[in-house]
Amino acid sequence: MKTKVLSDEERLQKLLSANNPEERNKWPLEWKKQGKKVIGMIDYYVPEEIVCAAGMLPWKVTGTWQPATPLAVEYRPVNVDVACNHILESLLRGEYDFLDGVIFTDWDDDIRRLYDVFEFLKRIPFTRIIHVPRNSNELAYRYYERSLGRLQTELGELGQVGISDSSLHQAIQLCGTTRALLRKVYEFRKKDIPPLTGEENLKLTTASLVMPKGIFNKELSDLLPYLEERKAPIKQSQVRLLVSGERIDHPGYVELIEKAGAIVAMDDIDIGSRQVWTVVKSNGNPLYDLAKSYIRRPACPRMTEYEMQLNQVIEWVKEYKIDGVLNFPHMYGFSRLYVVPHFKKMLDEAGIPVATFLREYHLANQGQLMTRIGAFVEMLKK
């Protein structure tokens, strides 16, 4: 039987579908068929490189996109970070039963408390949490390096492999290639008509977090010439927005913004630009290099250096010819909500229009959000 040769567009669409609910378990299950282990990654501050160096698949944990979380509320209240409850719901439904391990950080109090429930339930054999320092200085890099060292040892024991410096260097190169390829796509986003819509771009960055890096790199590398020429199906006159937030992994939210008459031409999202912009500079000690690079990656609101990130957002607004910034925290996502006044003030001072709208984790309140975002877009057109 002949294998159908896919067109570039078909290959692209296939790549973009990697984190769809019906697709996202495909990669880890195939990985496991080869006798290898899969590690769930809750937060983007844990270096994927260490997991890769252990011969395991780092797999971004996505919560259920179903609206109800009846099982999760047995363990967590409803008026807390909604993403956490959706992740817990998936755990309790058995959707992560294939995982050999899961790694958390204390990104915020809610994630810490989500770890608590995972640890309490003990459904995943290897459940770990590591402290990610909030400051960016030598003391913090050294502390994080030691924490990563322990993780390296524990993952080595789990996989019954020794994780050498050489395997870490190789993994740094592999993951670095993924991000370098994605940065090229981000470079294309500066065009008046970018190759991908914002929705497609989010699908692409999340695909990079659930697929084996080697396969993803090959696909994206092959598709780059096509992407350089491709034009997203949008009008040139559309308002260009930058979206800022955490744990926006449902592309429906970006689609909704774009349906309201804007193009999301840039993002300040943990699983978007902030992970893509992470460059691990090699200075000979891979764990220290990883610790430093991950702490110094474009900052999220939990980090003391968040002020620098706001300056980065202002820079991106200029570089990507952005008309306005949409701050898009989810309900009870307090780490972002608490910085709303400062976020707004900094952007106001820079003359950048900004609006904040709250969202759920699963796709909800679409009509209301469309109306409000539409009004913001209309305001920007004037």
Place this chain on the structure above:
Amino acid sequence: MNYFEEEVERYKRRIERIKANPSPTMLWSNVKFYELMLKHYQTMIEEWREGKPFCACADLAPYRLIKAMGIRPFSWEMQGDYLPRKLVPEYFRRVRATGFPDNGCDRVQATASILMATEKGEVPMPSCVVVTKADCNGLAEAIIWGGRQLRVPTYVIDCPLASDVPYEERWEALKYMEEQLYDMIGFLEKEVPGAKYDEAKLIEYLHGFRKVMEQHDRMREASKSKPCPLSGKDSFRMAPLDMIEEPELIEYYVMVADEMEEKSKAGRGASVREEKARVGFLCSAPFFIDGFQYLEECGVGVPIYEAGSGAIDFPRIDDESTWGRKLSPIELEGAYALADPWHGVWWHRWRAVRKFCQEVELDGLVHFELPGCETCNGSTKLIAKMAEKELGIANLEIEGWCHDQEKFNEAEYAEKMRDFAALLFERKKSKIKEDTR
């Protein structure tokens, strides 16, 4: 008249009123507490006028160390807690107008509102900000926002997470805290004119803190007796964290402990004469009413509040038993933040809760959940499950606010408390029946 001057007048009136008409249920040492608060505000006004440096901070800040540098620690968190009821609507209006979330914990909103009060000149402008990021993101973010907005030197202490080992075995974490505190000393000496670290002063303050903790031990011991020698309202009372080691505060706690021991020996309860059950409050309680009265009216004592006096074993100077050796003064300041049961993973909190549940023989736990309190609410259900499973303790989860009286339904609150009291009595009866079978 500024806010502090109004507080001075308010405490003067309150002291006069209590002296003229003492409450039969409350501690008479409360007069001493109000005198302490009076002095606290008078000192703050004096130092504000003299232009002495203030440092804005929140819970788990190294208060003693900041003070040992000649800087007045000013806890925005405690100031938020002490916000007079009449100011709450206006202070909340101001902070919410900035876009600060109104669906979060209202203690955090109150803390953040001190920033607006600073901008309006109602409270002192800090020379610096020191934040320990540990158990509560919200409070830390509120103070960090203050540093950013006021553009004053800000130092953030990154408290590492306690995970798989008890805090007192975490030498690496302690070392990290110590390194940061030395770094902070250098930062403040450079950034705040006149700031200079005086180790002798720090040792003196740590000894003061130890004396306070010793009185807390006596209070906890006395709390074991039934009926409870402490009212719920007094178990919830906390002195400002930024004056925890002052001599008058030690005197106050000595008086409280004396009074409790006296009641205990005489078999007299504070608010409950015939105690039928007892509960502990977790997380928080309303500030604007006596949130314990409905239980006490039913005969339920409230001897302990989770973060109140005697509930937490903080490390002490010259103590070798906790960490296995004496800690240096700077290490002790670092260990203080690591010891907080709300920091770390759930079982750190459970370890502390279980200890006091057993020690003071609680029959129930009231989880007063502040909407938006990720730290407590996120572990409530695990603590409740463990309390029920391991200790057979009943749990009441109730949502409420500390400040925001407008959202409070007193009748509903009272009914829930009475129902919980009835449940406790029923369970006790069943247990007695089972035991006699």
